[in-house]
Amino acid sequence: MSSTLLEQKQTPKPRIITTELRLTDKVFRGVVTGGGLISLTLLGLIGFFLVYNGFEAMRSAGMAFLTGFEWVDAVPENNQPAAYGIGAMLYGTVVTGILAMIIGVPIAVGTALFLSYYAPAWLKKPMVVVVDVMAAIPSIVYGLWGYFVLMPHAEYWAKLIHKYFGFIPFFDMPAPVFTRSPFIASLVLAIMITPIITAIAREVFAQTPLERIQAAYALGATKWSMIKAVVFPYGRGGVVGGAMLGLGRALGETVAVYTVLNLVYDIRIEVLLSAGGNVASMIVNKFGEADFVELQALMAAGFVLFLVTLIVNFIANYIINKTARE
Amino acid sequence: MSSTDGKNTNNDREETMSQVTGKQSRAIQDPSTIKQPVATHSLSDVASARRAKFGQPTNGSTGLEAKGVHAWFGKKHVLEDISLDFYTGTVNALIGPSGCGKSTFIRILNRMHEFIPTASLAGQVLLDGKDVYESGVDVTKIRLRVGMVFQKPNPFPSMTIRENVLSGLKLAQIKIENSDELLESCLRRAGLWDEVKDRLSEYGGALSGGQQQRLCIARSLAVNPQVLLMDEPCSALDPGSTLRIEETIRELSSSMSIVIVTHNMQQAARVSDYTSFFLSDGGPGRLIESGTTAEIFTNPKQKRTEDYVSGKFG
Amino acid sequence: MSQTLLVAKPNRPWKLTPKQVLPDLLGAVFTVASTLLIVALSPLKGKLGFAITLIFMAILTATAVSWIRRDRKAAMNSTTTVLVYIAAAFVILPLISVLYEIVRLGSVGFSLGIFTDDMAETSSESPLTEGGLLHAVIGTAYIVTFATLLATPIGILTALYIVEVKGRFAGLVRFFVQAMSGVPSIVAGLFIFAVWMIQLGNAYSGIAGAFALTVLMIPTVARTSEEVLKLIPQDLREAGLALGATQWRTVAMVVVPAARSGLITAVILGVARVVGETAPLLLTVGGADAINLNPTQGNMSAFPYYVWKNLLIGNENSISRAWLGVFVLMILVLIIFTLARYLSTSRGVKK
Numbered sequence: 001m002s003s004t005l006l007e008q009k010q011t012p013k014p015r016i017i018t019t020e021l022r023l024t025d026k027v028f029r030g031v032v033t034g035g036g037l038i039s040l041t042l043l044g045l046i047g048f049f050l051v052y053n054g055f056e057a058m059r060s061a062g063m064a065f066l067t068g069f070e071w072v073d074a075v076p077e078n079n080q081p082a083a084y085g086i087g088a089m090l091y092g093t094v095v096t097g098i099l100a101m102i103i104g105v106p107i108a109v110g111t112a113l114f115l116s117y118y119a120p121a122w123l124k125k126p127m128v129v130v131v132d133v134m135a136a137i138p139s140i141v142y143g144l145w146g147y148f149v150l151m152p153h154a155e156y157w158a159k160l161i162h163k164y165f166g167f168i169p170f171f172d173m174p175a176p177v178f179t180r181s182p183f184i185a186s187l188v189l190a191i192m193i194t195p196i197i198t199a200i201a202r203e204v205f206a207q208t209p210l211e212r213i214q215a216a217y218a219l220g221a222t223k224w225s226m227i228k229a230v231v232f233p234y235g236r237g238g239v240v241g242g243a244m245l246g247l248g249r250a251l252g253e254t255v256a257v258y259t260v261l262n263l264v265y266d267i268r269i270e271v272l273l274s275a276g277g278n279v280a281s282m283i284v285n286k287f288g289e290a291d292f293v294e295l296q297a298l299m300a301a302g303f304v305l306f307l308v309t310l311i312v313n314f315i316a317n318y319i320i321n322k323t324a325r326e
Numbered sequence: 327m328s329s330t331d332g333k334n335t336n337n338d339r340e341e342t343m344s345q346v347t348g349k350q351s352r353a354i355q356d357p358s359t360i361k362q363p364v365a366t367h368s369l370s371d372v373a374s375a376r377r378a379k380f381g382q383p384t385n386g387s388t389g390l391e392a393k394g395v396h397a398w399f400g401k402k403h404v405l406e407d408i409s410l411d412f413y414t415g416t417v418n419a420l421i422g423p424s425g426c427g428k429s430t431f432i433r434i435l436n437r438m439h440e441f442i443p444t445a446s447l448a449g450q451v452l453l454d455g456k457d458v459y460e461s462g463v464d465v466t467k468i469r470l471r472v473g474m475v476f477q478k479p480n481p482f483p484s485m486t487i488r489e490n491v492l493s494g495l496k497l498a499q500i501k502i503e504n505s506d507e508l509l510e511s512c513l514r515r516a517g518l519w520d521e522v523k524d525r526l527s528e529y530g531g532a533l534s535g536g537q538q539q540r541l542c543i544a545r546s547l548a549v550n551p552q553v554l555l556m557d558e559p560c561s562a563l564d565p566g567s568t569l570r571i572e573e574t575i576r577e578l579s580s581s582m583s584i585v586i587v588t589h590n591m592q593q594a595a596r597v598s599d600y601t602s603f604f605l606s607d608g609g610p611g612r613l614i615e616s617g618t619t620a621e622i623f624t625n626p627k628q629k630r631t632e633d634y635v636s637g638k639f640g
Numbered sequence: 641m642s643q644t645l646l647v648a649k650p651n652r653p654w655k656l657t658p659k660q661v662l663p664d665l666l667g668a669v670f671t672v673a674s675t676l677l678i679v680a681l682s683p684l685k686g687k688l689g690f691a692i693t694l695i696f697m698a699i700l701t702a703t704a705v706s707w708i709r710r711d712r713k714a715a716m717n718s719t720t721t722v723l724v725y726i727a728a729a730f731v732i733l734p735l736i737s738v739l740y741e742i743v744r745l746g747s748v749g750f751s752l753g754i755f756t757d758d759m760a761e762t763s764s765e766s767p768l769t770e771g772g773l774l775h776a777v778i779g780t781a782y783i784v785t786f787a788t789l790l791a792t793p794i795g796i797l798t799a800l801y802i803v804e805v806k807g808r809f810a811g812l813v814r815f816f817v818q819a820m821s822g823v824p825s826i827v828a829g830l831f832i833f834a835v836w837m838i839q840l841g842n843a844y845s846g847i848a849g850a851f852a853l854t855v856l857m858i859p860t861v862a863r864t865s866e867e868v869l870k871l872i873p874q875d876l877r878e879a880g881l882a883l884g885a886t887q888w889r890t891v892a893m894v895v896v897p898a899a900r901s902g903l904i905t906a907v908i909l910g911v912a913r914v915v916g917e918t919a920p921l922l923l924t925v926g927g928a929d930a931i932n933l934n935p936t937q938g939n940m941s942a943f944p945y946y947v948w949k950n951l952l953i954g955n956e957n958s959i960s961r962a963w964l965g966v967f968v969l970m971i972l973v974l975i976i977f978t979l980a981r982y983l984s985t986s987r988g989v990k991k
Binding site (some may be wrong): 021022024025027028029031032033034035036037038039040042043045046049050052053106107108109110111113114115118119127129130131132133134136137138139140141142143144145147148149150153156157160191194195198222223224225227245248249251252253254255259280283284287295298299302305306309310312313314316317321 | 688713714716717719720721723724725726727728730731732734735737738741742745793794795796797798800801802804805807809810812813815816817818819820821822823824825826827828830831834835838839855858859862886887888889891912913915916917918919922923944947948951959962963966969970973974977981
């Protein structure tokens, strides 16, 4: 054990510590790991079973499944094969989603700013509760409300928009039917995603370093120039991520859209017209009387929806996590 | 006794009288002699005053010993070749500026070091001559024998005072017959009994910071450790609470060895028998000097130790 | 000589004096007055015309007042202030409308009798005094209870894996659970249909619906629990381990008790997330008009399904029933929501 001075000068190698866990801890860690991996497995299983059941439909249709406009069952008497394409529905889903973002994001960001920097103290707390309540309202409620309460108003707004902005191709009308349009669906979706985006934007704004805010005020900034100079640069990533989470929600929404949107298997640019598409609503719509082949196509459509929302969510969470870490 | 005696409660007096004898002990118990000498006397006076009161520590059997300990966080070498003996029945202070590896070292002693994912180490820590890092050693048993008190008081929030003190037994699944007796003796030894004896079923979080820290000490005592590690136990406390904890430390030192990390040199001088000075010059932390507390504060061998204890840096 | 005595009185010189508030007040009055005038004189008519004019005039007045009194920077600040207030109003208005309409249209048919009868022998066109939604109450109770029993352990174990065990896949699991919370509910329904019905050959049942809701509930429970566990100070875990406890004992006796009310909140939020889910139930429970007490066999109903079905039937009384169902569903959601908030704020994780 005696060591010379020379030996002591040398830095030894780190030892390998083997911590022998007690049996209880081994069991504990095993059970928890098993439980933790169930979630992971579940996500994989969702993808697998949708592909497994929808593969045949995707294989037989090929790319036409994504690009085709038609959704017709086979008619054996006429020798007409089935044709399943979700192109129009996918297009409609994206259009309503983006439109909902255009309407919802500014309102959500404005509300988040209001809650963070403008609202008087007595109003702030109840407002936060209001936003949380809105996020907790089931989509069927929004569907019912959207159909019976919002639609009569929105129809009138759509007519006005058409009257004054009809020269813009989006607001043109080939037929005077203003109900159940992508515009109205987007309004309902905007109302549904606003609380989600507001909550995330507010969280990000709340993390803005106080010193920077005070530094901006100390330089004579008004509230708005402070927000522009400090809050927005800091919270940009979080707002973008929150908006994308909202988009993911909007893309996958089913019953609320179903009640206020007229599904038409066609791609139309006019958003005020009573003709739109939505993958999730289509699945509900066709599911009831689907035969086995059509069911496979619906599974495939579900897989596409799953994949699209998953990717949107991945990107959103990546951005939010990255912002949170900085 | 002087009029300042009145500042101590009756309970304190009874307790301390039974533990330490003679007039001399009063001098160090008395808050006035601790608050004032800080300004008027030098640290060496405080240290030698303590030695006069308690006598030279007995170099009894080696309880805990560190041999050539190095530590790393990832690639960063944070401790270099530390060898220290901690004798049973002594109080050992580790002093030094922030970032010199004192806390890392003390966490190595009861194997808390390995909870930091990137951490590694070299060397040996011997408890009664056996290496605690030997493979096959039951870590939980080591931590039962080497207790720890943390910087911030951390009583378990979901437990009452009583449950907190006895939590170690429940956590380590030790069965005991007369838990009430143990409860009282632990709280008495931690100097908390009289303050909490009527509120044992209240939650630990309801106590003041200093009381919480003494509750944490009582909690560590319940499992009857051989060594008690204290990582800056008073840094989050007010001076009054600090004083109570220091009293507790002195009382405990008769039955176990105590290793205390402190930033406060007066505290080291007041409570410890041995002092070790750690320093890092940007590289890994090293043990610069170790000796009896009186020596370190009166007659340090190293220039750097002298500079530090005389307040030239740190 | 009392005047010479300087008594410091609390004073807030930065508070707006009435004199300073006056221009803003005048501005507000001008905004409303001018709006009324414009609506009366111009072709802009109705509520919409009034709202648009009001917004326009409010921005214009606020900007002009600031610009005249101060400078362009102040004007910009005033414009954005008005815009931010308008955005907040846009968020509140739909909620008020939703709640108002639910109460107005839903409370009409409300009576305690609806909790004692189902729709088995009642036609959809019968008045609301006949029949009830007991079958939906029982269905939702079954489905949500089973989903909670399945999702709670999995969700909390997932959170424990990420926070306590910190296993090799912790980062991956965390990321995927985040993404999983964005899985559309219809996809969860399709998944259960693919596995439980197509692959395993089962028929519609309450339990199938519970499986689908479990998929949706796990991420909510896991993510909230994860956040709750992260709030437990590391010190507490170390204190437990330093007392010679195994990790299992430390988690079970120190960490989980300290986080208890937070974990309960996580489960309640999970329930709130799924109790009103409609789409997955449309593909899994089959729907029914009669009470079904067997969750493993036979079609079952639930609140959202009841609302959906009556909405699709579309006659006057069935639509009233849909509103009635929404009314009861919203009361349920608000109770759950209030419970979660109460637990998380008043008796949440102790510091």
